Amino acid sequence: MQTNPTINLNFTINSGQVFLWDKIEDRWFGINGDDLLVIEEPFKIEASSKSVRRFFRHDDNLDKILSGIRRDNLVGTAVKQFSGLRLIRQDPFQCYISFICSSNSSIQNIKNMLVRLCQKFGNKVEFEDRQFSTFPSAERLANVTTKDLLSCGLGFRAKYVREAVKAVNLGKIEFESIRKMDYKSALETLKTVRGIGNKIADCILLFSLDKMESFPIDRWTQRILQKYYPGIFDGMHGKSLTEKKYSSLHEKIVEHFGPYAGYSQQFLFKMERDLNKKKWL
DNA sequence: TCATCACCTGGAGA
């Protein structure tokens, strides 16, 4: 039984996993690392380029994933409601910097920071006489000052981004090696970078490093778990999740939602934010 | 070990 034949770009892009996308006259334009992705609707992924197929995780066994996560009733409802919503496999460096910038900020604001970062330091590309700027590489950002980053509106995140760039250039953070690690080691490795805690590490792992059991626990996720799963996931009365609570909560989450928990998170997050009429890009 | 709190900044709501 086929479950989700076509990708719904609107759902996928407006579900909090990417920031540098715009819809311009029936086409979607997105920045992924040094690539500009252009998608026309109806989106035929089989006919798309290799980088687009990789970005939209065409290699996933979606039937297996969806039938797995649907065993939870609420997720099942969300999968139906947001049919065509997919997880994305982003450029890891872009994802890493993006989510460091996401800390205590809003989606629109995060996008603005990243756009400025691209405009200031990224490569320029032209497409049908439109100008785009790609995401700067770690090497390109190696010598930027905190002041440069502040001018992009990063605020207190500027110093974190600078250190994060340095960690990559020093080889302390190697994405392809993290990709091969098990979930726990990968998480701990990312968390050695200042500005990256559990939640942000989980976002980076889920959205760029193929760790499908990652389930970023933020304000919204907490709210969802409390609201729809009373008594199942305990220990989060307050706002702050301690280290210990986060990891024990995560264990229970994987137990409940399964090895593709991250995929179910994406549907639930989308559902609850829409329900509360929160804005996306 | 755990709760609180400050943190840059822009945009939304009063």
Next chain:
DNA sequence: ATCTCCAGGTGAT
């Protein structure tokens, strides 16, 4: 207009 408040967290007390 002007102001306050808050936003997909994190690190320091």
